[in-house]
Amino acid sequence: VTARTALVGGEILQRLNGRWVAAPATVVWADGRVVEVAPPGRSVQDATEVSAAGRLVVPGFLNAHYHSTDQLFRGQLDRGPLEAWVEPWGALGDLADEDVLAAAGWAALELLRSGTTRVIDHFAPARSANLVRKVLREYDSVGISATLAPLIGNRLYADVPPLGQGAEPTPDEVDTLLGEVADLVRGVSGRGHSLLLGPSAPQRCSDALLRGLDRLAREHDLGLHMHCAESPLHARTAGALWGTSAVQHLADLDLLGPRLSLAHCVWLTPDEIRLLADSGTTVVHNPTSNAALGSGIAPVRQLLDAGVAVALGTDGVEASGPTDIFRTLRDTHDLSRLRDADPATWLSTHEVLDLLWCGGRAVFGDRVGQVAEGADADLVLLDLGHPAFRPRVDVADQLVLHADPTAITDVYIGGRHVLRERATRGAEVDTALNRLEDAWQSVARLTEHRPPESYRQRVHAAYARRSNE
Ligand SMILES: [Zn+2]
Numbered sequence: 480v481t482a483r484t485a486l487v488g489g490e491i492l493q494r495l496n497g498r499w500v501a502a503p504a505t506v507v508w509a510d511g512r513v514v515e516v517a518p519p520g521r522s523v524q525d526a527t528e529v530s531a532a533g534r535l536v537v538p539g540f541l542n543a544h545y546h547s548t549d550q551l552f553r554g555q556l557d558r559g560p561l562e563a564w565v566e567p568w569g570a571l572g573d574l575a576d577e578d579v580l581a582a583a584g585w586a587a588l589e590l591l592r593s594g595t596t597r598v599i600d601h602f603a604p605a606r607s608a609n610l611v612r613k614v615l616r617e618y619d620s621v622g623i624s625a626t627l628a629p630l631i632g633n634r635l636y637a638d639v640p641p642l643g644q645g646a647e648p649t650p651d652e653v654d655t656l657l658g659e660v661a662d663l664v665r666g667v668s669g670r671g672h673s674l675l676l677g678p679s680a681p682q683r684c685s686d687a688l689l690r691g692l693d694r695l696a697r698e699h700d701l702g703l704h705m706h707c708a709e710s711p712l713h714a715r716t717a718g719a720l721w722g723t724s725a726v727q728h729l730a731d732l733d734l735l736g737p738r739l740s741l742a743h744c745v746w747l748t749p750d751e752i753r754l755l756a757d758s759g760t761t762v763v764h765n766p767t768s769n770a771a772l773g774s775g776i777a778p779v780r781q782l783l784d785a786g787v788a789v790a791l792g793t794d795g796v797e798a799s800g801p802t803d804i805f806r807t808l809r810d811t812h813d814l815s816r817l818r819d820a821d822p823a824t825w826l827s828t829h830e831v832l833d834l835l836w837c838g839g840r841a842v843f844g845d846r847v848g849q850v851a852e853g854a855d856a857d858l859v860l861l862d863l864g865h866p867a868f869r870p871r872v873d874v875a876d877q878l879v880l881h882a883d884p885t886a887i888t889d890v891y892i893g894g895r896h897v898l899r900e901r902a903t904r905g906a907e908v909d910t911a912l913n914r915l916e917d918a919w920q921s922v923a924r925l926t927e928h929r930p931p932e933s934y935r936q937r938v939h940a941a942y943a944r945r946s947n948e
Pocket residue numbers: 544545546601706742794795
């Protein structure tokens with residue numbers, strides 16, 4: 480007989496007629512999957528009862544773009560723009576494995592404490608299958624089911640127009656890199672772990688590399704995840720490199736489609752939006768880092784109107800602040816009001832939750848993003864006595880605009896009780912933070928990898944020129 484658990488006495492958040500509403504119900508699961516969402520009061524046979532009285536029960540939060548290694552750069556990078564901020568990442572290859580793992584260990588706890596049950600970690604440095612497997616174990620140890628997208632590229636920001644023009648990677652260099660990626664894929668996939676290929680961005684990969692990664696992805700039946708159209712300089716880069724837009728370039732390489740998700744997509748033409756919609760490509764909206772780095776505000780309403788699935792990501796902590804999907808929800812809501820003049824286009828709190836859970840399903844699959852029969856028992860419990868929910872008005876408004884991680888009491892992933900009564904074990908938090916702090920000390924030397932002042936000035940001049948155009 481399979482063990483069944485019945486969560487009783489809580490209010491379950493579900494989507495009805497386009498709105499997220501809470502109603503009392505009992506959730507029953509077995510083997511990690513929900514088998515029944517029953518009306519309250521109906522007795523459930525052969526199940527261990529767990530009380531969720533005074534709790535709002537919502538689907539686990541889906542974070543579709545994150546970089547765990549970013550934890551090591553807290554407070555160390557230039558405050559933007561993107562091209563100046565990101566350049567020291569070139570030194571990632573120098574990091575010791577134990578530092579990278581310390582970052583992943585704390586990232587996993589920080590994600591869990593803010594209710595994230597599924598995450599795409601666009602992970603660097605992707606130097607070996609061994610390291611990637613160890614990072615996945617860091618996530619496993621707190622109970623999070625992570626999808627790793629090893630970050631791959633062969634051009635630097637400084638080497639693409641309008642900031643510079645580096646030498647084109649040679650066929651031998653591309654073959655060597657592809658061989659390393661193939662080894663990594665063989666060493667990680669097929670072991671019950673989720674893996675995507677993570678080209679850094681169209682302009683940071685040569686065409687030969689993108690074609691090779693696409694071939695590899697098809698061979699191993701893997702999806703692809705990459706940054707795209709993040710910065711205002713991006714259109715000039717695309718024009719200079721390919722004589723067309725980035726999304727058209729990806730279409731020309733036959734990369735678009737449901738197995739591709741693109742993070743950011745701030746700067747898109749109407750033609751590019753149509754290409755994304757027609758191909759079924761998913762966009763991951765990262766409003767907080769886009770604002771923090773001055774990248775811009777993505778055209779979410781236009782993407783939704785065209786029929787593009789849009790998921791949400793927090794992006795890394797060095798850009799976005801502490802990992803907190805509640806902030807992403809609020810920023811998604813608020814920034815839609817700054818992007819377009821017509822209030823009729825602004826996103827409602829219910830639509831923001833659609834992005835989180837329905838958009839997230841386009842990336843993570845149909846078994847997540849809802850509390851329903853057949854779904855994974857990935858559940859976040861929030862305290863309805865928390866100030867965010869008092870007085871009780873519209874629960875979607877309160878979740879998006881007022882709640883924060885302190886409202887979370889418990890998290891279940893695949894039916895496992897991985898966060899209990901508000902905190903993970905105190906000692907575990909201290910250990911992870913101490914480990915992170917040690918790692919942070921040892922990589923402080925990476926500030927030496929800051930790009931020269933002349934490069935920073937070149938980036939600033941390129942941004943200033945744009946705003947004067
Ligand atoms: Zn990113």
